[in-house]
Amino acid sequence: MTASDPKSPDRFRLLATFLAGRAVSVTEAPAGEAAYTDGRFVFVSAGRSESEQRREVLVQAALLGAGSLDRPSVRALRGRPKVARRYLALEGRRVLADVATRIPLAAELRPAGDPITSTADESLEVARGRSSAPDPPEWFGVIRPSRLLGASVDAPGARASNRDTRLNFDPTDVPEAQDDGDAE
Amino acid sequence: MPIRTAVEAPFYRSVSNEVEVFRAAARRGLPVLLKGPTGCGKTRFVEAMAHELGRDLITVGGHEDLTSADLVGRFLLKGGETVWVDGPLTRAVREGAICYLDEVVEARQDTTVVIHPLADHRRELPVDRLGVTLQAAPGFQLVISYNPGYQSVLKNIKESTRQRFVAIELDFPPADVEAEVVAHEAGVDLATALALVKVGDAIRKVNGTPLREVASTRLLILAGGLAAEGLSLRSAVQSAIVQALSDDADTIRALGELVDAVLPRP
Numbered sequence: 001m002t003a004s005d006p007k008s009p010d011r012f013r014l015l016a017t018f019l020a021g022r023a024v025s026v027t028e029a030p031a032g033e034a035a036y037t038d039g040r041f042v043f044v045s046a047g048r049s050e051s052e053q054r055r056e057v058l059v060q061a062a063l064l065g066a067g068s069l070d071r072p073s074v075r076a077l078r079g080r081p082k083v084a085r086r087y088l089a090l091e092g093r094r095v096l097a098d099v100a101t102r103i104p105l106a107a108e109l110r111p112a113g114d115p116i117t118s119t120a121d122e123s124l125e126v127a128r129g130r131s132s133a134p135d136p137p138e139w140f141g142v143i144r145p146s147r148l149l150g151a152s153v154d155a156p157g158a159r160a161s162n163r164d165t166r167l168n169f170d171p172t173d174v175p176e177a178q179d180d181g182d183a184e
Numbered sequence: 185m186p187i188r189t190a191v192e193a194p195f196y197r198s199v200s201n202e203v204e205v206f207r208a209a210a211r212r213g214l215p216v217l218l219k220g221p222t223g224c225g226k227t228r229f230v231e232a233m234a235h236e237l238g239r240d241l242i243t244v245g246g247h248e249d250l251t252s253a254d255l256v257g258r259f260l261l262k263g264g265e266t267v268w269v270d271g272p273l274t275r276a277v278r279e280g281a282i283c284y285l286d287e288v289v290e291a292r293q294d295t296t297v298v299i300h301p302l303a304d305h306r307r308e309l310p311v312d313r314l315g316v317t318l319q320a321a322p323g324f325q326l327v328i329s330y331n332p333g334y335q336s337v338l339k340n341i342k343e344s345t346r347q348r349f350v351a352i353e354l355d356f357p358p359a360d361v362e363a364e365v366v367a368h369e370a371g372v373d374l375a376t377a378l379a380l381v382k383v384g385d386a387i388r389k390v391n392g393t394p395l396r397e398v399a400s401t402r403l404l405i406l407a408g409g410l411a412a413e414g415l416s417l418r419s420a421v422q423s424a425i426v427q428a429l430s431d432d433a434d435t436i437r438a439l440g441e442l443v444d445a446v447l448p449r450p
Contacts, residue, residue, distance in 0.1 A: 004433060004434055006433075006437065008434075010434060010438070011434070011437040011438050011440075011441050012438070012441055013438050014390050014393060014438040014439060014441065014442040015438070015441045015442045015445050017390050017391060017392065017393075018386055018389060018390045018442055018445075021389075021391075022391060023391050023392040054441070058445075102382075102446075103445055103446055104445070104446065104447065104448050104449045105444070105445035105446070105449070106445075107449075108449050
C-alpha cells in the first residue's frame with residue numbers, strides 16, 4: 001500500500017503529528033498484530049476499516065503527545081505485559097479525556113466515563129497495584145516497550161559518536177520477544 | 185498595477201504595540217517595514233493606520249516584473265502627444281500619502297533602490313526622466329512589507345534597504361482576537377469563528393508539513409464567508425483551506441483528516 005493510495009493510513013500522518021506534538025508517520029502493522037507505536041511511527045492494524053485505524057491513531061498519538069510513553073514510564077513496563085496493559089487502559093482513558101476537551105473527534109470516540117487517574121505517574125502506580133482496572137478496548141492496541149525504547153537517538157541511522165567505540169551493556173538493549181515478555 | 189485608496193474605517197484589532205510604533209514612525213515620517221506571514225493582516229493594518237492618520241493610501245503589489253518606471257512614472261503617448269504620467273510612488277510623494285509597497289521582495293533589487301532617497305533624511309525622489317528631484321510632501325510615508333517565510337538568496341531585502349526602515353513584526357493574532365476578526369469579516373457567529381480558528385491553529389502547529397504556507401487568517405475568513413453563504417463548515421474548510429493549501433493528493437487527504445478531527449462533529 002503506497003502513500004498515494006487513498007486507503008493508505010498515511011492519510012493520518014498530520015493528525016498523528018498534531019496529537020503527538022512531533023513528526024509521526026503512520027503505517028500498517030504486519031497482519032494480525034495489534035496497533036502500537038515506536039515513537040516515530042504509529043502502526044495501525046492491517047486490513048481494518050478507515051474509522052478503526054483512525055481511532056487507533058488517535059489513542060497511540062495522544063499517548064505520545066501526553067508524554068505517557070516517555071522513557072521513564074516505558075522502562076517500568078518492560079517485561080511486565082500485564083502492567084503495560086493496565087497502564088494502557090488507564091492512561092489511554094485519561095489522555096483521551098484530556099484531548100477530548102480540545103478535539104471533537106476524541107470526544108466522539110473516547111470510551112464513556114471519567115478516567116480514574118489524573119497523571120501518568122498515577123496511572124503507572126495504579127497499574128502496578130492490585131486494584132481493579134478496566135480492560136483497554138481492543139482499538140487501544142498495545143504498548144511495546146522494546147520498540148519505544150529502541151527508537152531512540154541510538155537507532156539505526158543515527159550519527160556515530162565516541163560512545164559507539166565503547167563496550168556498553170544497557171539492560172534495555174537486551175533483545176526480547178516481540179510480545180515484550182508476555183509470560184508473567 | 186493595483187492602486188487602492190482607503191476610504192472606509194477598516195476593521196483592525198491591535199495585538200501588540202504595532203499601532204503605537206506606527207504612530208510614532210508616522211509623526212517622524214520614518215519608513216516602516218512590516219514583516220509577517222501571508223494573510224496575517226499586514227495590508228489591513230496599513231489601511232487602518234492610514235485611516236486613523238487621515239492620509240491617503242496608495243498600494244502597489246510587488247512582482248518580479250515591477251520596474252522603477254512603474255513606481256516613478258513614464259511618458260505615454262496621448263493623442264499624438266507625449267505626456268508624463270506619475271507612477272504611484274511619485275503621486276504619494278507629491279500628495280503626502282502613504283505609499284505601501286506590498287511584498288516588496290518580489291520586485292527586483294534594482295527596482296527597490298529607487299526608494300532609498302525617500303527612506304532616509306533626504307525624503308526626496310529623483311525623477312531622472314523629468315530632470316527634477318521631488319521633495320516629499322508632509323505626510324508622505326513609505327511602508328513596505330515582506331514575508332520572511334519566502335526569504336531566499338535571490339529574494340531578500342538588500343541590507344542597505346532594510347536598514348532604513350523601522351521594523352514591525354506581525355504574526356497571526358491570538359485565538360480570541362483572530363476569532364473576533366473572522367466573525368466580523370466573514371459575518372459568522374463567534375462559535376463558528378472559533379471553530380475555524382482551531383482549524384488554523386492545528387495546521388500551524390503541525391511540524392514538518394509539506395506545506396509552503398500555513399492557514400492564514402485570510403483563509404479562515406474565506407472559509408467563514410462560505411459558511412455564511414450556507415455551506416456546511418466542513419465543505420467550507422475543504423474548499424477554502426484544505427484545497428487552497430496544497431495540490432498534492434496525499435497532503436490534501438492528510439490535511440482533511442486533521443481538520444475533520446478538530447471541527448465540531450457533524
